[in-house]
Amino acid sequence: MAPPAVLVLTTLLYMALPKESLQGPHERRLLNDLLNAYNTLERPVANESEPLEVKFGLTLQQIIDVDEKNQILTTNAWLNLEWNDYNLRWNESEYGGVKDLRITPTKLWKPDVLMYNSADEGFDGTYHTNVVVRNNGSCLYVPPGIFKSTCKIDITWFPFDDQHCDMKFGSWTYDGNQLDLVLKSEDGGDLSDFITNGEWHLIAMPGKKNTIVYQCCPEPYVDITFTIQIRRRTLYYFFNLIVPCVLISSMALLGFTLPPESGEKLTLGVTILLSLTVFLNLVAEKMPSTSDAVPLIGVTILLSLTVFLNLVAETLPQVSDAIPLLGTYFNCIMFMVASSVVLTVVVLNYHHRTADIHEMPQWVKTVLLHWFPWFLRMSRPGKKITLRTIKMHKRKKELELKDRSCKSLLTNVLELDDDFRQISGPSCGAYLRGMSASTLDDTVAHVGGSACSASQRELQLILRELQFITGRMRQADEKADLISDWKFAAMVVDRFCLIIFTMFTVVATVAVLLSAPHIIVE
DSSP states (O other): OOOHHHHHHHHHHHHHSOOOOOHHHHHHHHHHHHHSSOOTTSOOOSSTTSOEEEEEEEEEEEEEEEETTTTEEEEEEEEEEEEEOTTSOOOGGGGTTOOEEEEOGGGSOOOOEEETTBOOTTSOOBOOOOEEEETTSEEEEOOEEEEEEEOOOOOTTTTSOEEEEEEEEEESSOOTTTEEEEESOTTOSBOTTOBOOSSEEEEEOOEEEEEEEOSSOSSEEEEEEEEEEEEEOOHHHIIIIIHHHHHHHHHHHHGGGSOGGGSOHHHHHHHHHHHHHHHHHHTGGGSOOOSSOOOOOSOOOSHHHHHHHHHHHHHSOOOSSOOOHHHHHHHHHHHHHHHHHHHHHHHHHHHTOOTTTOOOOHHHHHIIIIIHHHHHTOOBTTBOOOHHHHHHHHHHHHHHHHHHHHSOHHHHHHHHTHHHHHHTOHHHHHHHTTOOGGGHHHHHHHTTTSTTHHHHHHHHHHHHHHHHHHHHHHHHHHHHHHHHHHHHHHHHHHHHHHHHHHHHHHHHHHHHHHHSSOSOOO
C-alpha cells in the first residue's frame, strides 16, 4: 500500500487541478438571451428622442498610391467606431464571468458610416470584422480597408508640391438628431503604425467634425473629415529631372562662344535641343500627368520645337487651373534653347554676308557697331569704342564723303606728274595745266598735230589704267570693310546672346527654386 503521506499529496494535487471550463455553455446561453429578441433595425438608445453618440477614429497604415491623372488617393486604413448598445448589457456574474463577446456585424445594429468621397468600385472598401461587445453595452468595431478617395490634386509647384486630401466619413441615413459622430482624438488620426512612403512624406492628419445642412434635407448631418497632408519627396526629381535639364540647357550657352568659322555653332544648338527632347522622352513615365489641360507655349519656333512640345504635353502634369512649376521651368528652358538655335542662324547669316548681296543699314551700324559694343565693352583691333568715338563717327563720315567729292583721283595724279610735264616742254605743260579728265579726249583731237600729242595719248592711257586700278582697289577695300563690319556685328550678337541667355538661365533656375515651397524632401 502507498504511504498515507503519498495519498494525501495525491488528493491535494487532484483537487488543485482545474475543473472542466463552463465558459462555452455560458457564452452560448448569453448569446441566445441577447440575440433572440434583438432587432438589428432598432437604434439602440434608451430614449428615442436623444441621438446615439458614436466615437469615430481613423488609423492610417499606408499611403498606397496618389493618382494625379484621375485625382484619386489610395490608402490602407482602419476605422475605429465605438458606441453603447442599450440592448447588449448583462451581468457577468450571471453568465459565468463572461465579460465580452465577438459578434458578426450582420447580427447587430451598427452605424452605417461610409466615406462620402469614395472612388471605390464597390463604394465601401472595408472588410467587415466582428464587433467586440462588452457587458456594459459598449461596442467596438474596427474594420480595416483599402480606401480610394477623391482628392483635388494641385500640382502648381510640382515637384515641390504639397497635397491636402480629405477623407470624409459620416452616416448615410441617420441625421445629426439620431446619430452624433464624435471625434475620438483631438489630435486627428492615429499615425503610430504608419508605414513611410517612398514618394510622399506624411506631414499630419488632422480631423474635424462638421455639421452641415444639405439642400436635399432640412436635418443637419454630421461628418468627420480627416485631412491627409502629404509632401512630395523631391530628391529623386531634383537629381533626375532638374539637374540634367540645367546641365543640358547650360550647354546651349557654349554655342555662343564658338566662332562661326568652326561650322559647329548650329550643329551644337540643334543637338542640344534634340538632347533635351530625348531626355524628356526618357523620363515621360516618371512624371505625373493629368488630362485637363496642356501647359504649352502657343508658339512653334522650329519643327523640333513642335515635336518637343508634343512630348512635354504627355510628360508634364496638366491641370485646368494651374501650370506645374516644373512644366513652366521646362518651357522656359525649351524656349531658351530653341531661341539660341534661331539666333545662331542669325549670327551665321550676319557672318557670311557679302557686299555684293547685302548692304548694312544705318540703324544696324549704329546699334551693332557702336552702341552694343560700347555697352558690352567690346572693341575692334586698333579701334577703341567709346562715347566720344560714337559721337564723332557721324561727323567723320560726313567729312570723308565731302573730301572724296572735292578731291578726285585724276587731280591727284596730275599734281604728282609735274616733272613729266616739265620734260615735255613749256607749251605742253602750260596746255595741260588745269586740264580735266572729261576734256582729255577733245584736247588730244585738237592738238593731234602738235608736238605734245604723243605724250598726251600716253598720259591718257596711263591715267585711265590708274583710275581703273585704284577704283577696283577702292571697291575691294570697301567690300572688305563691309564684310568686316558684318562679321563684327555677328560677334556682337553672339556676345549679347551669351550674356542674355546666361542671365536668363540663372534667373529662371533660381526663381523656380526660390518660388517653390520647399526644395528637397528626402
